Amino acid sequence: MSTVGTGGGRHHGLLAALAGMLMAAVLAASDVGALEAPVNDYPTVARADYIFGCMAANGQTRTSLEKCSCSIDVIASVLPYKAYEEAETIMSVRQRGGQNASMFISMPVLREKVARLKRAQIEGELRCF
Numbered sequence: 501m502s503t504v505g506t507g508g509g510r511h512h513g514l515l516a517a518l519a520g521m522l523m524a525a526v527l528a529a530s531d532v533g534a535l536e537a538p539v540n541d542y543p544t545v546a547r548a549d550y551i552f553g554c555m556a557a558n559g560q561t562r563t564s565l566e567k568c569s570c571s572i573d574v575i576a577s578v579l580p581y582k583a584y585e586e587a588e589t590i591m592s593v594r595q596r597g598g599q600n601a602s603m604f605i606s607m608p609v610l611r612e613k614v615a616r617l618k619r620a621q622i623e624g625e626l627r628c629f
Contacts, residue, residue, distance in 0.1 A: 541581040547572050558629075571624035579620040587617035 547569075554568035575584065590613055594603045604610050 514583035524586070540576070542576045542584070546581065546584070546611070547576070550575070567628045571621070574624035574627050575617075575620040578623055579616060581614065583616060584620075587613045590614050591617075 510571045550572040551565065553563050554571060558564045558568065588612050590604050594601050
């Protein structure tokens with residue numbers, strides 16, 4: 501008779517553990533969904549600067565405005581602002597030339613930062629233009 505009582509207690513404990521695991525899984529899934537939400541970490545001036553340059557290259561039309569706005573939105577969705585800012589800085593130093601520029605061209609880590617930005621820009625062009 502004591503076996504039945506113990507088994508019932510174990511069964512209740514097992515159900516409680518399963519319920520706890522299910523609750524943890526549900527909470528974890530809801531946290532994952534929250535993490536997938538796009539982060540708007542690009543300052544307005546950075547977005548406006550990109551759009552201004554994009555429109556200078558693609559025309560001063562409403563259509564160009566929409567495509568350029570779409571493009572920076574795509575870039576922002578695939579590349580955090582910090583990485584965007586670093587790559588823009590590296591490219592700016594490269595354009596100036598001189599001895600410092602050679603370091604920014606030759607270092608693989610810096611080349612990869614620029615390559616990530618260029619891939620994001622290509623993604624923006626493919627989706628928006």
